[in-house]
Amino acid sequence: MITAIVYGDGETTEYDDLASARAAAGTTWIHATEVTDAELDAIADEFDIHGLAIDDLGNDVRAKTEEFPDHTFVLLKTATLARGETTFREEVATSPVGIFLGDDWIVSVTTGAAPVVERVRRAVASGDERLLHRGADFTAYRIIDVVVDDYFDLLDRIEDEIEAIEEDVLETPDRATLERINSVRRELLSFRKQVWPAREAVGVLARGDPDEVDPDTEKYFRDVYDHLVQIADLTETYRDLVSGARDIYLNALSQSTNEVMKTLTVVATIFIPLTFVAGVYGMNFDPAASPYNMPELGWGYGYPAVLVVMALIAVAMAAHFRRRGYI
Amino acid sequence: MITAIVYGDGETTEYDDLASARAAAGTTWIHATEVTDAELDAIADEFDIHGLAIDDLGNDVRAKTEEFPDHTFVLLKTATLARGETTFREEVATSPVGIFLGDDWIVSVTTGAAPVVERVRRAVASGDERLLHRGADFTAYRIIDVVVDDYFDLLDRIEDEIEAIEEDVLETPDRATLERINSVRRELLSFRKQVWPAREAVGVLARGDPDEVDPDTEKYFRDVYDHLVQIADLTETYRDLVSGARDIYLNALSQSTNEVMKTLTVVATIFIPLTFVAGVYGMNFDPAASPYNMPELGWGYGYPAVLVVMALIAVAMAAHFRRRGYI
Amino acid sequence: MITAIVYGDGETTEYDDLASARAAAGTTWIHATEVTDAELDAIADEFDIHGLAIDDLGNDVRAKTEEFPDHTFVLLKTATLARGETTFREEVATSPVGIFLGDDWIVSVTTGAAPVVERVRRAVASGDERLLHRGADFTAYRIIDVVVDDYFDLLDRIEDEIEAIEEDVLETPDRATLERINSVRRELLSFRKQVWPAREAVGVLARGDPDEVDPDTEKYFRDVYDHLVQIADLTETYRDLVSGARDIYLNALSQSTNEVMKTLTVVATIFIPLTFVAGVYGMNFDPAASPYNMPELGWGYGYPAVLVVMALIAVAMAAHFRRRGYI
Amino acid sequence: MITAIVYGDGETTEYDDLASARAAAGTTWIHATEVTDAELDAIADEFDIHGLAIDDLGNDVRAKTEEFPDHTFVLLKTATLARGETTFREEVATSPVGIFLGDDWIVSVTTGAAPVVERVRRAVASGDERLLHRGADFTAYRIIDVVVDDYFDLLDRIEDEIEAIEEDVLETPDRATLERINSVRRELLSFRKQVWPAREAVGVLARGDPDEVDPDTEKYFRDVYDHLVQIADLTETYRDLVSGARDIYLNALSQSTNEVMKTLTVVATIFIPLTFVAGVYGMNFDPAASPYNMPELGWGYGYPAVLVVMALIAVAMAAHFRRRGYI
């Protein structure tokens, strides 16, 4: 679906025809969503857009800014988290937003529905002062700005997940925690793959390299660029946090093994010697055969004495373990 | 085997003789596969190709672009996974593709059979419009493009393997999983060794440094360059994924040890005290010698009482372990 | 709250009105703390300050230096540790300090109370010689200097915590130690996020890029820049120290598990064989049925002999364990 | 020992005297091996060589290229593996090769015997066409080339060792394996210390910075530079391989501990309950005192029944362990 708007001097007119929209005085904005190949070709013809740029929209290409003789092509990606049964490639779902920026015209193309770009279009339609009085480059800035702002939402969701994992890891660490940790790690890897090229792409605009970017608008692109730097920073920092959480998780496991071992050790080392003592007096040496054969069995206080000895051994061992912090 | 084609104005002619092919009007493409040293020398003589470049084709040299006074030499490598009984060097099998790019001629040389280059040759032979109407540099772009596209296939195979490992590691982690992890890690290391120089080599063409590259063709090389950047990125990301899988594997092992220990601890700490109690009443102190010697043995409910005590101990221990999450 | 001071030739005058303060001869310093939006707008109007810069003060933007046609905007952050129940974002609490630096005027804006800036203002009010005889850029230097000096205090607190952890980890390592380690790690990550952009921002001033910075003042900014480099260095070094502490902690845990195992092994392997021997002589084979059935039981020195054998076994095992360093 | 050769127009003449060798027409090559300080001084005087450069030959200085007003000084190191009882510094034994390159003269100095340089000298002596018809810079290239080619031999030996370790680690991992791993790691660290400066040093020549390097010879130096880049790459990759081998080794240890634990757990948890049951029926409660006291002992099928119960317990436990993959 193609919409053509021309605005200037605070007024907005909609056109049906690309050619007359382009010819009209003022800034021409062609916005094409869920576009067909035929529509793309029509736009490309009208605005002399290079075939490679059109191809890039269809293929899974990294964000970039490319300067052509009479226009500049900016390719960005919207990013949404696609949790659940996904492969790595699908972890962060992206959808291309192509912006072709000419002197007094701008063409924006999205292959899917792009609610974020729609927001800017509505701002123009409803007569947003700032947009109507500035050129095509400012409109490009607004579109790029909303796309990048969406990245913050995605990061917020990731941060929430990390906070949840950090609690989880301290309270109930289990196998599922590790899988959550790994899943966030993959999301961050996948997202970072989008952010770095986007940063470079916007950096070109922020430096004002393309002729189509007015020096007054550069500041705005610099602002978006600062946001992307911050996003890239946060991505790295979150990776660090995630690996911190993983360390705590792995440590909890070692700690658990250590405690299990302590339990076993305490119980076994207390009772094994006692059992041995009991075993000794369970031997069947014949006291009748010789006075040296287990005379204890015939003593009057033999049994209580053995019980007391056992109790002393047990208490001594327990005290020893308490001193070493096992119990 | 050497094929010589000259094309221009939409027509294609095959030649038998290098000299007349070069002299003919239009773009001359000499394509040599499974070339002998004698054939190489003949080509080198005809097109004034530097001896060092010829040497590079035979030796295991990194991809590169080198500018010579009257032509540019691009050396790329096709890459195929060579799984199985391989040493590190053989993990990713490579085969050189040399491209010598002159004003109106291009010489492509492969030491083995190169099906990917063959595809481009057939496109020319069958009269591909785009190829026939552009110069030698565009043909070079097409050859480089198919070589690089093949890298994606290799990465796809690696990604499939990583996905398989990630499932494996969650379901049936064993020693073989670790060997698969290490094998993919080696493949990625080996592949990365090819990609980084290739990126630099194509980068030289994308910047349009060599005179033989027409400004109109630069965009196409930039496109290939973007692909190589993406491939390099993916390689790094896959390495991260692989080390993530390894962490989960190692964790699964610790988890397993932890669970084994828990089993042992639960069984041992429940039965060892019970065995001790049974041992006590297995002692042979003589009740006849004194009323203090194991009077329990003569009590009417002695045996049931001991059994009940044992049962209570066992239940108490089991409850304790359940509370601590061991069972 | 807005304060307007004009100073020059060693004298300081306070003004109520922004316009007349600006018009007055000498250096004008407008200092606004806990500022309202209306106050901000008034200042922005008077000094032609760009809307984006004003926006940056309200949003959570990284430190930066931005040059505008007739003034330079420096955004810094004060940083305080916010220990306790915090999420990652809140670990290091920051508050923006905006400095707009013109030819002969400086506007400083803080959204909260800023005791550090207050210190500089008092120095001016009390007639600090150095400040009064130099221009607005020197005042900017002094403000930036006190903000950066505060970073050292924060780092000192972090270093104290690391020293405490290092002792803790050697003496009483437990779960709380790991949480402290992780908390310091997060603080350093969070702090580093502030320091790197601040370094870049001050670097611009140290290079003397903005026209408003006098060549004589560059040296002072270079001094602050050196401090920030040192702070960034320390941050990295502290991260290394923290991970060293974590390694020792994890090692202490392994060591503990190792010692627990040794205890168990020593006790169990000494007594299990002895218990077996006792068990053998507790068997009920009938000596009456055959002379081969446990004749030892009827021997005169059977019992003492078994005790001696047991003692020898125990001593041999203990000696073996001592040799291997278990006890 | 000093040899002086002058060659030009395909002829080679040996000289005894440095001064006349220098004065002679053609390219003068002074080659000094196992040189004494006096000989060095004589050469330095004749060719105006800077004292610092001479000092660098004696001290353990990194490879470098330094340009002096009328000559260029290239310092390289031959490298050999010195396995066995070595400290870290001695792991890779190096020996300096100094090359002083003037307009039409070259002085090569080695403090030890340098068989690799000898190879080039013999090529000249035996009238190698390429060497005789090109200038001093080409001779320098040949010397540098043979030194660098030797690095590949060293890397091949390291690779062989890594392959051996990788097999070792999968088949018979023990403490010696870890020491081999660490030894290769140290060799790679030590070797890398040589390669990086060498790469920089040759890079200066490859860029053709020194006047003494003819543009035609640059290509050859670029070739050597490419080799050094490849060597540096391989060094990094080998380090990765070694750390992969170490991971597998450490994992093998964990796996071993895990299996040991499983064995213990299976045997202990099967027999400990059985021993308990046997212990119960070994108790001496007096059946005569009451009908509740161990009536099982007097039952006709008591013993077989207990044996059957024990067998059932054992089978059930074994089945349980088999299901969990322990046996």
Add this chain to the structure above:
Amino acid sequence: MITAIVYGDGETTEYDDLASARAAAGTTWIHATEVTDAELDAIADEFDIHGLAIDDLGNDVRAKTEEFPDHTFVLLKTATLARGETTFREEVATSPVGIFLGDDWIVSVTTGAAPVVERVRRAVASGDERLLHRGADFTAYRIIDVVVDDYFDLLDRIEDEIEAIEEDVLETPDRATLERINSVRRELLSFRKQVWPAREAVGVLARGDPDEVDPDTEKYFRDVYDHLVQIADLTETYRDLVSGARDIYLNALSQSTNEVMKTLTVVATIFIPLTFVAGVYGMNFDPAASPYNMPELGWGYGYPAVLVVMALIAVAMAAHFRRRGYI
């Protein structure tokens, strides 16, 4: 204490007065050790030295080279290991050496006693030819050279410690080893903090940026710079070695745990089944009650048969364990 020397044409004169020393023909060297603030001010006044530079001497500032209009300020740090009860900051004790280099004068300032600088002063006093015939920049080089040479001594001590640790870790790894490892790690971190800025500072001189450095002297600074690069390299390499030692240490611990477990497993799994068998024949089933009740007890060869069975079990188990490499 201030010493003022003026030298030139091979002669050296000592002066008491700064002003006349400066005025005298030849190179003036003012050397101030353990200097008071008043002395510093006197020097600063005489040579127009900037206040910030003086401040840097007193504070803990990183090494640097700063160019002032009429002189260059070089700040270096001597470094000594301060082993024992230190916090991180004190691990490597540093002391500032400030060098102010003018056209024909040099001022060197140290806050403590600086034996290394003293060495250079004595060389001048005793009429060192090289020093007396060259300018102030050469004297600066000599001072910097001795300071940097001292770094090698420090590194040698660290290397000795690493060698000792590497032996320790293979022979008697214990907790103290880990603390030594961590201590060296901290020393290296602390030292690296000194080396990197020193490298940058000397790099400025090696590039000959300051006017006060004669082109002939640049080579000497380049030499010092090469030393610092080598020192920085060694620092990194030593960190790698230390972490290698730590890995071996940790591995030794795992190995120990593994061996402890093997011992326990071998003993327990051999004797537990045997004890069970003994337990069975210790049961008190009444053979009189039924012919099925433990008829073995009445057999003529019952006891020897059981002993033989036990022996066979033990031998089989031992063989099994030997095959698996446990014993």
